[in-house]
Amino acid sequence: MANLKDLLQSADWKTEKHAPVIDAPDKAKKGDIIKVTATVGKQIAHPNTTEHYISSVEMYFLPQGEKFPHYIGRFEFNAHGASVKGPNTSTVYTVPEVTVSFKTDLSGTLYAASVCNIHGLWENSKELIVE
Numbered sequence: 001m002a003n004l005k006d007l008l009q010s011a012d013w014k015t016e017k018h019a020p021v022i023d024a025p026d027k028a029k030k031g032d033i034i035k036v037t038a039t040v041g042k043q044i045a046h047p048n049t050t051e052h053y054i055s056s057v058e059m060y061f062l063p064q065g066e067k068f069p070h071y072i073g074r075f076e077f078n079a080h081g082a083s084v085k086g087p088n089t090s091t092v093y094t095v096p097e098v099t100v101s102f103k104t105d106l107s108g109t110l111y112a113a114s115v116c117n118i119h120g121l122w123e124n125s126k127e128l129i130v131e
Contacts, residue, residue, distance in 0.1 A: 008121050010124060018119050019123075020039065021112075025128070027129045034128070036099065038075075039096065041054070053080040056074055057114045058071070058075075059110070060111040063106035065106075075098040078094065080094070108130075
């Protein structure tokens with residue numbers, strides 16, 4: 001049986017449409033509000049159809065020296081073109097992008113994980129320096 005960590009896939013987001021991109025400052029000051037955006041399909045658009053879509057993105061922050069990450073949030077995307085008329089008949093499609101803000105006094109690593117209904121779990125990370 002595989003462990004969950006073995007199921008997480010990663011790739012360069014510039015060549016892989018499933019890998020989440022983390023946009024956040026490289027540095028912040030203690031007490032500042034840090035705005036973080038996670039986007040799936042930034043360079044190569046994900047199809048986001050009724051049959052093939054990103055269902056969610058989760059974000060975490062692991063402060064340096066701590067064992068466990070802080071769970072920042074889970075964000076679900078539910079409009080993929082389906083309607084009572086059938087698949088891909090709606091004019092409403094969510095875009096798998098989310099922005100969240102948080103504060104910390106410690107440097108650490110931001111993590112984002114996305115879920116594609118066909119291609120599974122994808123992850124990415126970004127270092128954050130707090131001065």
